[in-house]
Amino acid sequence: MTAPAADEPPAPEGAPPTLTRSGRWVSPPQRLIEAFAAEIASPDANYVAFEVLRDLHDDDTSLLSHLMLAYAASSDPDTMYLHEAMCEPDQEQFLKAMQEEIRGHTENKNWRLVKHTDIPEGSSILPAVWAMKRKRWISTQEVYKWKARLNIDGSKQTKGVNYWETYAPVASWPIIHLILTLSIVKGWHTCQIDFVMAYTQAEAEMDTLYMQVLKGYNLPKEKKGTHVLKILRNIYGQKQVGRVWNKHLVRKLQEISFKQSAVDECIFYHGSAIYILYTNDSILMGPCEKELDQIIKKMKKSQLDISVDGDIVDFLGGNITRQADSTIHLTQPLLITRILQDLQLDQLDTMTKDKPAKAGELLHQHQDADDHQAHFDFHSIIGKLNYLEKCTHPDISFAVHQCARFMASPKKEHAKVVNWLGCYLLATRHHGLIYKPLLRQRGLQQKLGHRSLH
Numbered sequence: 001m002t003a004p005a006a007d008e009p010p011a012p013e014g015a016p017p018t019l020t021r022s023g024r025w026v027s028p029p030q031r032l033i034e035a036f037a038a039e040i041a042s043p044d045a046n047y048v049a050f051e052v053l054r055d056l057h058d059d060d061t062s063l064l065s066h067l068m069l070a071y072a073a074s075s076d077p078d079t080m081y082l083h084e085a086m087c088e089p090d091q092e093q094f095l096k097a098m099q100e101e102i103r104g105h106t107e108n109k110n111w112r113l114v115k116h117t118d119i120p121e122g123s124s125i126l127p128a129v130w131a132m133k134r135k136r137w138i139s140t141q142e143v144y145k146w147k148a149r150l151n152i153d154g155s156k157q158t159k160g161v162n163y164w165e166t167y168a169p170v171a172s173w174p175i176i177h178l179i180l181t182l183s184i185v186k187g188w189h190t191c192q193i194d195f196v197m198a199y200t201q202a203e204a205e206m207d208t209l210y211m212q213v214l215k216g217y218n219l220p221k222e223k224k225g226t227h228v229l230k231i232l233r234n235i236y237g238q239k240q241v242g243r244v245w246n247k248h249l250v251r252k253l254q255e256i257s258f259k260q261s262a263v264d265e266c267i268f269y270h271g272s273a274i275y276i277l278y279t280n281d282s283i284l285m286g287p288c289e290k291e292l293d294q295i296i297k298k299m300k301k302s303q304l305d306i307s308v309d310g311d312i313v314d315f316l317g318g319n320i321t322r323q324a325d326s327t328i329h330l331t332q333p334l335l336i337t338r339i340l341q342d343l344q345l346d347q348l349d350t351m352t353k354d355k356p357a358k359a360g361e362l363l364h365q366h367q368d369a370d371d372h373q374a375h376f377d378f379h380s381i382i383g384k385l386n387y388l389e390k391c392t393h394p395d396i397s398f399a400v401h402q403c404a405r406f407m408a409s410p411k412k413e414h415a416k417v418v419n420w421l422g423c424y425l426l427a428t429r430h431h432g433l434i435y436k437p438l439l440r441q442r443g444l445q446q447k448l449g450h451r452s453l454h
Contacts (some may be wrong), residue, residue: 076338078134078143085132090146094132097148102214105150110200110233111211116226119210124162125228127153128214129237137314141334151237152211162206168242171266171278173390177433179276180312180320180328183285184437187326190285191292192312195249196305198280199241202234202248211235242279249277249304256298270295278316318391318432331432332392336425339384342376343422352427353420357399363417365406372410379407381418388425392432396421 085094105111119125128150135145157163183190195201209231213224234244250260253268258275261267268275273286273295286292299306312320321329340346372378385400399421406414 082130093146097146111229154239163240168246169265192309195280199245200233328435345422353424356396366411366413369411372415378410
Protein backbone atom coordinates (compact mmCIF):
# COMPACT_ATOMS: atom_id res chain seq x y z
CA MET A 1 0.00 0.00 0.00
CA THR A 2 1.46 3.34 -1.04
CA ALA A 3 1.05 6.69 0.64
CA PRO A 4 -0.73 9.62 -0.97
CA ALA A 5 1.34 11.63 -3.43
CA ALA A 6 3.20 14.59 -1.98
CA ASP A 7 1.29 17.09 -4.10
CA GLU A 8 -2.14 15.85 -2.93
CA PRO A 9 -3.97 18.06 -0.42
CA PRO A 10 -4.00 16.70 3.13
CA ALA A 11 -7.16 14.94 4.20
CA PRO A 12 -9.42 16.73 6.70
CA GLU A 13 -9.48 15.52 10.26
CA GLY A 14 -11.67 12.43 10.57
CA ALA A 15 -11.72 11.85 6.80
CA PRO A 16 -8.40 10.37 5.59
CA PRO A 17 -7.91 9.61 1.91
CA THR A 18 -9.27 6.26 0.75
CA LEU A 19 -7.52 3.72 -1.45
CA THR A 20 -9.46 2.61 -4.54
CA ARG A 21 -9.22 -0.83 -6.12
CA SER A 22 -6.98 0.62 -8.84
CA GLY A 23 -4.43 1.60 -6.20
CA ARG A 24 -5.16 5.34 -6.43
CA TRP A 25 -5.58 7.41 -3.29
CA VAL A 26 -8.62 9.70 -3.31
CA SER A 27 -9.13 12.64 -0.96
CA PRO A 28 -12.37 14.62 -0.57
CA PRO A 29 -12.31 17.70 -2.87
CA GLN A 30 -11.73 21.11 -1.29
CA ARG A 31 -15.27 22.25 -2.11
CA LEU A 32 -16.69 19.32 -0.15
CA ILE A 33 -14.35 19.94 2.79
CA GLU A 34 -15.47 23.57 2.97
CA ALA A 35 -19.13 22.56 2.76
CA PHE A 36 -18.75 20.19 5.68
CA ALA A 37 -16.83 22.78 7.68
CA ALA A 38 -19.73 25.19 7.21
CA GLU A 39 -22.15 22.45 8.18
CA ILE A 40 -20.30 21.66 11.38
CA ALA A 41 -20.12 25.35 12.28
CA SER A 42 -23.92 25.54 12.21
CA PRO A 43 -25.38 23.10 14.76
CA ASP A 44 -28.93 23.58 13.46
CA ALA A 45 -28.15 23.01 9.80
CA ASN A 46 -29.09 19.33 9.90
CA TYR A 47 -32.37 19.76 11.74
CA VAL A 48 -35.10 17.45 10.46
CA ALA A 49 -38.68 18.28 11.30
CA PHE A 50 -40.20 14.91 12.17
CA GLU A 51 -39.80 12.77 15.26
CA VAL A 52 -37.89 9.79 13.89
CA LEU A 53 -35.00 12.05 12.83
CA ARG A 54 -35.49 14.92 15.26
CA ASP A 55 -31.98 14.85 16.74
CA LEU A 56 -29.95 15.31 13.55
CA HIS A 57 -29.00 18.83 14.67
CA ASP A 58 -26.99 17.44 17.63
CA ASP A 59 -23.42 18.71 18.01
CA ASP A 60 -22.07 15.21 17.35
CA THR A 61 -20.65 15.43 13.81
CA SER A 62 -19.61 11.78 13.45
CA LEU A 63 -22.38 11.21 10.91
CA LEU A 64 -20.92 13.94 8.70
CA SER A 65 -17.38 12.56 8.87
CA HIS A 66 -18.62 9.05 8.04
CA LEU A 67 -20.57 10.50 5.14
CA MET A 68 -17.40 12.04 3.73
CA LEU A 69 -15.68 8.67 3.80
CA ALA A 70 -18.52 6.69 2.31
CA TYR A 71 -19.41 8.68 -0.80
CA ALA A 72 -17.45 10.35 -3.54
CA ALA A 73 -18.46 13.78 -4.79
CA SER A 74 -20.79 13.74 -7.79
CA SER A 75 -21.26 16.23 -10.59
CA ASP A 76 -24.93 15.24 -10.73
CA PRO A 77 -26.90 18.07 -9.05
CA ASP A 78 -29.68 15.60 -8.24
CA THR A 79 -27.37 13.36 -6.19
CA MET A 80 -26.38 14.90 -2.89
CA TYR A 81 -25.45 14.51 0.72
CA LEU A 82 -27.91 14.91 3.56
CA HIS A 83 -26.76 18.41 4.51
CA GLU A 84 -27.02 19.51 0.88
CA ALA A 85 -30.55 18.12 0.52
CA MET A 86 -31.62 20.01 3.64
CA CYS A 87 -30.65 23.28 1.91
CA GLU A 88 -32.73 22.57 -1.20
CA PRO A 89 -36.17 24.13 -1.83
CA ASP A 90 -37.69 20.63 -2.03
CA GLN A 91 -36.24 19.52 1.31
CA GLU A 92 -39.72 18.55 2.52
CA GLN A 93 -39.88 15.89 -0.19
CA PHE A 94 -36.56 14.50 1.00
CA LEU A 95 -37.78 14.50 4.60
CA LYS A 96 -40.80 12.44 3.58
CA ALA A 97 -38.54 10.07 1.65
CA MET A 98 -36.31 9.66 4.73
CA GLN A 99 -39.32 8.93 6.88
CA GLU A 100 -40.54 6.30 4.40
CA GLU A 101 -37.08 4.73 4.28
CA ILE A 102 -36.90 4.40 8.06
CA ARG A 103 -40.46 3.06 8.20
CA GLY A 104 -39.71 0.49 5.47
CA HIS A 105 -36.64 -0.83 7.27
CA THR A 106 -38.50 -1.01 10.58
CA GLU A 107 -41.65 -2.69 9.27
CA ASN A 108 -39.65 -5.21 7.23
CA LYS A 109 -37.57 -6.06 10.32
CA ASN A 110 -34.29 -5.40 8.51
CA TRP A 111 -32.51 -4.95 11.84
CA ARG A 112 -32.83 -5.68 15.55
CA LEU A 113 -31.77 -3.53 18.48
CA VAL A 114 -29.12 -5.27 20.62
CA LYS A 115 -26.93 -4.24 23.55
CA HIS A 116 -23.25 -3.43 23.11
CA THR A 117 -22.49 -6.05 25.73
CA ASP A 118 -24.18 -8.77 23.66
CA ILE A 119 -21.93 -8.24 20.65
CA PRO A 120 -19.10 -10.78 20.16
CA GLU A 121 -15.73 -9.35 21.13
CA GLY A 122 -13.87 -7.76 18.24
CA SER A 123 -17.00 -7.18 16.10
CA SER A 124 -17.03 -3.98 14.05
CA ILE A 125 -19.89 -1.51 14.41
CA LEU A 126 -20.24 0.21 11.04
CA PRO A 127 -21.52 3.77 10.54
CA ALA A 128 -24.92 4.55 8.99
CA VAL A 129 -25.02 7.15 6.20
CA TRP A 130 -27.62 8.78 3.93
CA ALA A 131 -27.62 9.18 0.13
CA MET A 132 -30.22 11.52 -1.40
CA LYS A 133 -31.37 11.67 -5.03
CA ARG A 134 -34.01 13.18 -7.27
CA LYS A 135 -35.19 10.89 -10.06
CA ARG A 136 -36.35 12.53 -13.28
CA TRP A 137 -38.03 11.38 -16.45
CA ILE A 138 -35.28 11.55 -19.06
CA SER A 139 -37.50 12.92 -21.82
CA THR A 140 -39.10 15.79 -19.85
CA GLN A 141 -36.63 16.26 -16.96
CA GLU A 142 -39.62 16.31 -14.60
CA VAL A 143 -38.87 15.02 -11.10
CA TYR A 144 -41.10 12.03 -10.38
CA LYS A 145 -39.49 10.67 -7.22
CA TRP A 146 -37.36 11.75 -4.27
CA LYS A 147 -35.19 9.00 -2.82
CA ALA A 148 -33.47 8.84 0.55
CA ARG A 149 -31.33 5.73 0.83
CA LEU A 150 -30.03 4.61 4.21
CA ASN A 151 -26.69 2.87 3.76
CA ILE A 152 -24.17 1.08 5.90
CA ASP A 153 -20.55 2.17 5.44
CA GLY A 154 -19.15 -0.87 3.64
CA SER A 155 -15.65 0.62 3.47
CA LYS A 156 -15.22 -0.44 7.11
CA GLN A 157 -16.05 -4.11 6.44
CA THR A 158 -13.43 -6.82 6.94
CA LYS A 159 -13.17 -9.68 4.47
CA GLY A 160 -13.82 -13.04 6.08
CA VAL A 161 -15.54 -11.40 9.04
CA ASN A 162 -18.56 -9.63 7.56
CA TYR A 163 -18.21 -10.31 3.83
CA TRP A 164 -16.67 -12.84 1.42
CA GLU A 165 -17.18 -12.56 -2.34
CA THR A 166 -18.54 -9.36 -3.94
CA TYR A 167 -19.04 -10.09 -7.67
CA ALA A 168 -22.58 -9.85 -9.05
CA PRO A 169 -23.44 -10.12 -12.79
CA VAL A 170 -25.41 -7.44 -14.65
CA ALA A 171 -26.84 -7.41 -18.16
CA SER A 172 -24.64 -5.78 -20.79
CA TRP A 173 -25.83 -3.13 -23.21
CA PRO A 174 -25.34 -5.40 -26.26
CA ILE A 175 -27.90 -7.76 -24.69
CA ILE A 176 -30.31 -4.87 -24.09
CA HIS A 177 -29.84 -3.76 -27.71
CA LEU A 178 -30.59 -7.32 -28.82
CA ILE A 179 -33.79 -7.41 -26.75
CA LEU A 180 -35.00 -4.14 -28.29
CA THR A 181 -34.25 -5.52 -31.74
CA LEU A 182 -36.14 -8.75 -31.07
CA SER A 183 -39.14 -6.83 -29.75
CA ILE A 184 -39.35 -5.08 -33.14
CA VAL A 185 -38.59 -8.07 -35.36
CA LYS A 186 -41.07 -10.35 -33.57
CA GLY A 187 -43.56 -7.67 -32.57
CA TRP A 188 -43.41 -8.80 -28.93
CA HIS A 189 -44.76 -7.00 -25.88
CA THR A 190 -42.33 -5.56 -23.32
CA CYS A 191 -42.70 -4.28 -19.78
CA GLN A 192 -40.28 -2.85 -17.26
CA ILE A 193 -40.13 -4.30 -13.74
CA ASP A 194 -38.54 -2.65 -10.71
CA PHE A 195 -37.96 -4.20 -7.28
CA VAL A 196 -39.02 -2.20 -4.22
CA MET A 197 -36.09 -1.83 -1.78
CA ALA A 198 -34.55 -4.64 -3.80
CA TYR A 199 -31.45 -5.52 -1.81
CA THR A 200 -33.27 -5.68 1.52
CA GLN A 201 -35.53 -8.45 0.20
CA ALA A 202 -32.64 -10.86 0.78
CA GLU A 203 -31.41 -12.00 4.18
CA ALA A 204 -28.02 -10.82 5.42
CA GLU A 205 -25.17 -13.07 4.35
CA MET A 206 -23.18 -12.75 7.59
CA ASP A 207 -24.36 -12.97 11.18
CA THR A 208 -21.62 -10.58 12.33
CA LEU A 209 -22.83 -7.30 10.84
CA TYR A 210 -23.70 -4.43 13.18
CA MET A 211 -24.54 -0.79 12.46
CA GLN A 212 -24.52 2.28 14.63
CA VAL A 213 -27.94 3.62 15.54
CA LEU A 214 -28.70 6.38 13.07
CA LYS A 215 -28.51 9.79 14.69
CA GLY A 216 -32.07 10.81 15.47
CA TYR A 217 -33.47 7.27 15.45
CA ASN A 218 -36.29 7.23 18.00
CA LEU A 219 -34.87 5.36 21.03
CA PRO A 220 -35.89 5.38 24.69
CA LYS A 221 -33.45 7.46 26.74
CA GLU A 222 -32.23 4.46 28.69
CA LYS A 223 -31.10 2.74 25.44
CA LYS A 224 -29.24 5.67 23.87
CA GLY A 225 -25.52 5.00 23.70
CA THR A 226 -25.90 1.41 24.92
CA HIS A 227 -27.49 -0.27 21.89
CA VAL A 228 -26.62 -0.88 18.23
CA LEU A 229 -28.50 -2.35 15.27
CA LYS A 230 -27.85 -5.98 14.33
CA ILE A 231 -28.37 -6.28 10.57
CA LEU A 232 -30.81 -9.04 9.64
CA ARG A 233 -31.44 -8.18 5.98
CA ASN A 234 -29.24 -7.23 3.05
CA ILE A 235 -28.76 -3.50 3.79
CA TYR A 236 -27.52 -1.13 1.06
CA GLY A 237 -23.88 -0.09 1.19
CA GLN A 238 -22.32 -3.47 1.99
CA LYS A 239 -19.54 -4.68 -0.26
CA GLN A 240 -21.41 -7.90 -1.03
CA VAL A 241 -24.89 -6.39 -1.25
CA GLY A 242 -25.29 -6.89 -5.02
CA ARG A 243 -24.07 -10.49 -4.93
CA VAL A 244 -26.37 -11.48 -2.04
CA TRP A 245 -29.37 -9.90 -3.80
CA ASN A 246 -28.55 -11.60 -7.11
CA LYS A 247 -28.28 -15.06 -5.51
CA HIS A 248 -31.55 -14.51 -3.66
CA LEU A 249 -33.39 -13.36 -6.80
CA VAL A 250 -32.05 -16.18 -8.99
CA ARG A 251 -33.21 -18.71 -6.41
CA LYS A 252 -36.68 -17.12 -6.28
CA LEU A 253 -36.97 -17.06 -10.08
CA GLN A 254 -35.96 -20.70 -10.39
CA GLU A 255 -38.58 -21.65 -7.80
CA ILE A 256 -41.30 -20.29 -10.11
CA SER A 257 -40.00 -22.16 -13.19
CA PHE A 258 -37.64 -19.57 -14.69
CA LYS A 259 -34.66 -21.14 -16.45
CA GLN A 260 -31.34 -19.31 -16.40
CA SER A 261 -29.45 -19.00 -19.67
CA ALA A 262 -26.28 -21.07 -19.98
CA VAL A 263 -24.71 -18.23 -22.00
CA ASP A 264 -25.59 -15.13 -19.94
CA GLU A 265 -26.33 -15.21 -16.20
CA CYS A 266 -28.70 -12.25 -16.52
CA ILE A 267 -31.05 -13.83 -19.08
CA PHE A 268 -33.94 -16.06 -17.97
CA TYR A 269 -36.68 -17.91 -19.85
CA HIS A 270 -40.22 -18.71 -18.76
CA GLY A 271 -42.32 -20.42 -21.44
CA SER A 272 -42.05 -18.19 -24.49
CA ALA A 273 -41.08 -15.10 -22.45
CA ILE A 274 -37.56 -13.68 -21.94
CA TYR A 275 -36.48 -11.86 -18.79
CA ILE A 276 -33.42 -9.56 -18.64
CA LEU A 277 -31.99 -8.52 -15.26
CA TYR A 278 -29.81 -5.51 -14.45
CA THR A 279 -29.45 -5.47 -10.63
CA ASN A 280 -32.95 -4.30 -9.61
CA ASP A 281 -34.13 -2.98 -13.00
CA SER A 282 -35.36 -5.57 -15.46
CA ILE A 283 -37.23 -6.15 -18.72
CA LEU A 284 -39.81 -8.85 -19.39
CA MET A 285 -40.62 -9.57 -23.03
CA GLY A 286 -42.88 -12.08 -24.78
CA PRO A 287 -45.37 -12.64 -27.63
CA CYS A 288 -48.45 -12.80 -25.39
CA GLU A 289 -49.44 -10.01 -23.02
CA LYS A 290 -51.56 -12.38 -20.93
CA GLU A 291 -48.57 -14.64 -20.41
CA LEU A 292 -46.54 -11.68 -19.13
CA ASP A 293 -49.34 -10.79 -16.70
CA GLN A 294 -49.37 -14.37 -15.39
CA ILE A 295 -45.60 -14.33 -14.90
CA ILE A 296 -45.82 -11.05 -12.97
CA LYS A 297 -48.50 -12.55 -10.70
CA LYS A 298 -46.26 -15.56 -10.02
CA MET A 299 -43.36 -13.24 -9.14
CA LYS A 300 -45.54 -11.36 -6.65
CA LYS A 301 -46.84 -14.59 -5.09
CA SER A 302 -43.25 -15.73 -4.55
CA GLN A 303 -42.84 -12.82 -2.10
CA LEU A 304 -40.90 -10.64 -4.52
CA ASP A 305 -41.92 -7.03 -3.92
CA ILE A 306 -42.07 -5.55 -7.44
CA SER A 307 -43.57 -2.61 -9.26
CA VAL A 308 -44.56 -2.84 -12.93
CA ASP A 309 -43.80 0.35 -14.83
CA GLY A 310 -45.50 -0.57 -18.12
CA ASP A 311 -43.70 -0.44 -21.46
CA ILE A 312 -40.02 0.53 -21.47
CA VAL A 313 -39.55 4.30 -21.47
CA ASP A 314 -36.49 5.15 -19.35
CA PHE A 315 -34.04 2.35 -18.69
CA LEU A 316 -30.57 2.69 -17.13
CA GLY A 317 -30.28 6.32 -18.16
CA GLY A 318 -31.48 5.75 -21.72
CA ASN A 319 -34.66 7.27 -23.13
CA ILE A 320 -36.59 4.73 -25.23
CA THR A 321 -39.21 6.20 -27.56
CA ARG A 322 -41.49 4.09 -29.78
CA GLN A 323 -42.72 5.69 -32.99
CA ALA A 324 -46.00 4.98 -34.79
CA ASP A 325 -44.21 2.81 -37.36
CA SER A 326 -42.73 0.59 -34.57
CA THR A 327 -39.36 2.29 -34.85
CA ILE A 328 -37.51 2.65 -31.52
CA HIS A 329 -35.27 5.64 -30.74
CA LEU A 330 -32.71 5.15 -27.96
CA THR A 331 -31.09 8.40 -26.77
CA GLN A 332 -29.27 9.82 -23.72
CA PRO A 333 -29.75 13.61 -23.81
CA LEU A 334 -29.46 13.95 -20.02
CA LEU A 335 -26.05 12.27 -19.83
CA ILE A 336 -24.78 14.34 -22.76
CA THR A 337 -26.03 17.52 -21.07
CA ARG A 338 -24.08 16.64 -17.92
CA ILE A 339 -20.94 15.96 -19.96
CA LEU A 340 -21.30 19.33 -21.67
CA GLN A 341 -21.83 21.06 -18.32
CA ASP A 342 -18.67 19.45 -16.95
CA LEU A 343 -16.77 20.65 -20.02
CA GLN A 344 -18.45 24.09 -19.82
CA LEU A 345 -19.59 23.66 -23.42
CA ASP A 346 -23.34 24.05 -22.83
CA GLN A 347 -23.40 27.65 -24.08
CA LEU A 348 -25.41 28.70 -27.11
CA ASP A 349 -22.39 30.29 -28.82
CA THR A 350 -20.16 27.20 -28.55
CA MET A 351 -18.73 26.08 -31.89
CA THR A 352 -19.95 22.59 -32.83
CA LYS A 353 -18.11 19.84 -34.74
CA ASP A 354 -19.49 17.54 -37.41
CA LYS A 355 -17.31 14.53 -36.49
CA PRO A 356 -16.07 13.06 -33.19
CA ALA A 357 -12.37 13.67 -33.88
CA LYS A 358 -9.93 14.87 -36.50
CA ALA A 359 -9.65 12.39 -39.34
CA GLY A 360 -6.47 10.31 -39.30
CA GLU A 361 -5.14 11.79 -36.04
CA LEU A 362 -3.72 9.31 -33.50
CA LEU A 363 -2.96 10.34 -29.95
CA HIS A 364 0.33 9.57 -28.22
CA GLN A 365 1.73 10.28 -24.78
CA HIS A 366 2.91 13.86 -25.49
CA GLN A 367 5.49 13.50 -22.72
CA ASP A 368 6.89 16.98 -23.33
CA ALA A 369 3.48 18.68 -23.18
CA ASP A 370 2.04 20.33 -20.08
CA ASP A 371 -0.13 18.26 -17.77
CA HIS A 372 -3.89 18.53 -18.02
CA GLN A 373 -5.01 21.19 -15.54
CA ALA A 374 -8.26 22.26 -17.12
CA HIS A 375 -11.55 22.94 -15.33
CA PHE A 376 -12.89 19.40 -15.79
CA ASP A 377 -12.04 16.05 -14.20
CA PHE A 378 -10.47 13.98 -16.99
CA HIS A 379 -11.24 10.63 -15.34
CA SER A 380 -14.88 11.51 -14.68
CA ILE A 381 -15.46 12.71 -18.24
CA ILE A 382 -13.90 9.59 -19.77
CA GLY A 383 -16.07 7.39 -17.54
CA LYS A 384 -19.24 9.14 -18.72
CA LEU A 385 -18.14 9.07 -22.35
CA ASN A 386 -17.35 5.37 -22.09
CA TYR A 387 -20.87 4.64 -20.81
CA LEU A 388 -22.38 6.87 -23.50
CA GLU A 389 -20.62 5.09 -26.36
CA LYS A 390 -21.61 1.68 -25.02
CA CYS A 391 -25.28 2.64 -24.78
CA THR A 392 -26.26 4.98 -27.60
CA HIS A 393 -23.23 6.52 -29.35
CA PRO A 394 -21.02 3.88 -30.97
CA ASP A 395 -19.85 6.63 -33.35
CA ILE A 396 -17.59 8.07 -30.62
CA SER A 397 -16.00 4.74 -29.64
CA PHE A 398 -12.64 5.31 -31.35
CA ALA A 399 -12.20 8.83 -30.00
CA VAL A 400 -13.15 7.81 -26.45
CA HIS A 401 -10.82 4.81 -26.42
CA GLN A 402 -7.98 6.97 -27.73
CA CYS A 403 -8.40 9.37 -24.82
CA ALA A 404 -8.89 6.58 -22.27
CA ARG A 405 -5.42 5.21 -23.02
CA PHE A 406 -3.86 8.22 -21.29
CA MET A 407 -5.99 8.50 -18.15
CA ALA A 408 -2.96 7.79 -15.94
CA SER A 409 -1.22 10.98 -17.08
CA PRO A 410 -3.48 13.18 -19.23
CA LYS A 411 -1.86 16.12 -21.03
CA LYS A 412 -3.24 19.30 -22.55
CA GLU A 413 -3.28 17.65 -25.97
CA HIS A 414 -5.55 14.92 -24.68
CA ALA A 415 -7.86 17.50 -23.08
CA LYS A 416 -8.18 19.25 -26.46
CA VAL A 417 -9.43 16.01 -28.02
CA VAL A 418 -12.00 15.62 -25.23
CA ASN A 419 -13.19 19.19 -25.83
CA TRP A 420 -13.49 18.49 -29.56
CA LEU A 421 -15.58 15.43 -28.73
CA GLY A 422 -17.76 17.60 -26.48
CA CYS A 423 -18.38 20.03 -29.35
CA TYR A 424 -19.49 17.08 -31.48
CA LEU A 425 -21.91 15.90 -28.77
CA LEU A 426 -23.33 19.42 -28.56
CA ALA A 427 -24.42 19.06 -32.19
CA THR A 428 -25.74 15.50 -31.69
CA ARG A 429 -27.26 15.77 -28.21
CA HIS A 430 -30.61 14.28 -29.27
CA HIS A 431 -29.12 11.69 -31.64
CA GLY A 432 -28.80 8.04 -30.74
CA LEU A 433 -29.60 4.55 -31.99
CA ILE A 434 -32.60 3.96 -34.26
CA TYR A 435 -34.13 0.50 -34.52
CA LYS A 436 -36.25 0.06 -37.65
CA PRO A 437 -38.41 -3.05 -38.21
CA LEU A 438 -36.82 -3.88 -41.60
CA LEU A 439 -36.47 -7.61 -40.87
CA ARG A 440 -40.08 -7.79 -39.81
CA GLN A 441 -41.13 -6.02 -42.99
CA ARG A 442 -39.07 -8.47 -45.04
CA GLY A 443 -40.76 -11.42 -43.36
CA LEU A 444 -44.21 -10.00 -43.96
CA GLN A 445 -43.42 -9.23 -47.58
CA GLN A 446 -42.08 -12.74 -48.19
CA LYS A 447 -45.29 -14.20 -46.79
CA LEU A 448 -47.25 -12.00 -49.19
CA GLY A 449 -45.13 -13.13 -52.12
CA HIS A 450 -43.24 -9.87 -52.74
CA ARG A 451 -39.81 -10.23 -54.28
CA SER A 452 -38.51 -6.69 -53.76
CA LEU A 453 -38.18 -4.36 -50.83
CA HIS A 454 -38.52 -0.59 -50.96
